[in-house]
Amino acid sequence: MNRHLTEVNRPKKRLRIFHGRMYFALQALAGAAWWLGTAMIPGVATATLGGINPVLIAIVDIPLFVIASALAALNFRWAVWIATGWTVLVALAMVIYATATTEAGLGAVLMILAALGSLLAGVLMIVGRIPSEKLLIGPFAFHSSHTRVRSRLLVHTTVQIVVFWGVFLIIIPVIINAFEDRWNLAYKFPILLVVVGFALLAVSSVIGVWSARAIANFGSGTPLPSQMAHHLVARGPYAFVRNPMAIAGVVQGMAMGLLIGSWLVIVYALIGSLLWNWLIRPHEETDLIERFGDEYRDYAKRVRCWWPTFSTAESSPDLVDED
Numbered sequence: 001m002n003r004h005l006t007e008v009n010r011p012k013k014r015l016r017i018f019h020g021r022m023y024f025a026l027q028a029l030a031g032a033a034w035w036l037g038t039a040m041i042p043g044v045a046t047a048t049l050g051g052i053n054p055v056l057i058a059i060v061d062i063p064l065f066v067i068a069s070a071l072a073a074l075n076f077r078w079a080v081w082i083a084t085g086w087t088v089l090v091a092l093a094m095v096i097y098a099t100a101t102t103e104a105g106l107g108a109v110l111m112i113l114a115a116l117g118s119l120l121a122g123v124l125m126i127v128g129r130i131p132s133e134k135l136l137i138g139p140f141a142f143h144s145s146h147t148r149v150r151s152r153l154l155v156h157t158t159v160q161i162v163v164f165w166g167v168f169l170i171i172i173p174v175i176i177n178a179f180e181d182r183w184n185l186a187y188k189f190p191i192l193l194v195v196v197g198f199a200l201l202a203v204s205s206v207i208g209v210w211s212a213r214a215i216a217n218f219g220s221g222t223p224l225p226s227q228m229a230h231h232l233v234a235r236g237p238y239a240f241v242r243n244p245m246a247i248a249g250v251v252q253g254m255a256m257g258l259l260i261g262s263w264l265v266i267v268y269a270l271i272g273s274l275l276w277n278w279l280i281r282p283h284e285e286t287d288l289i290e291r292f293g294d295e296y297r298d299y300a301k302r303v304r305c306w307w308p309t310f311s312t313a314e315s316s317p318d319l320v321d322e323d
Helices: 001-041 040-050 054-074 075-099 105-127 150-182 191-219 244-260 263-292 294-302
Strands: none
Touching: 001 040, 001 075, 001 105, 040 054, 040 105, 040 244, 054 075, 054 105, 054 191, 075 105, 150 191, 150 244, 150 263, 191 294, 244 263, 263 294
């Protein structure tokens, strides 16, 4: 059985490694293009390096970032460690430099994104997959709720909403916005976008609360993975889309960015949604299949994951397969 599973999963592993190699190839090209732009366009060096001497950085960065990324793309595993380690180190250094001097803020942002991409691509190449199941611990581990008392579930749900919204929609965006201002990357949004942000925040928050109450009322659970519903919820907003809370959260994050005038908060919301979709959602759907079986499979055929379904005759794409 294990041998059969290994042989079945081998093509998937090769595909994931290929994806990691393609990322490093793109990173090598982007790094080379950036150094070329730095040499030819003074504004590029100013925006991304500030007062740092480009020549001194190039002596180290070109072999450890550009060339190492190219070698990683050619499947040299030792180069993966060099390129990833150097990228993370430079990202940390740029964050410190930009915060201390208020210069090179754009360089700090780009290196943070490069570090995140390198880490994910590096794990894909070394391990063959991203072991995202290791993130499902503590309150994020999948367990059914210990109580079915509606009043308690509503209290637990309210507390969870307050905590999660407070952390992910207030505290983190405020911190990001503070760095954005410190790094001189702030951009004043037109008042119309601020109004749109307020409207989107209001609507998405209503959807989020509606979804949470549906889980408590119809599923005898809460939104927190460690207190999941005992029954499959296919009513309320879940009658139209499979992940209304996730959609509400993404829109809330983007709305907060518009509301406080922070494009970095919008980027934070988009990246967070992509990571949740790629790393967490497959595990959540696997758990739902294990607990509800054909009931969930039939539901998934009727209702799409991200795009609302208003007719039960429509079916959704296949579920994401994750080993």
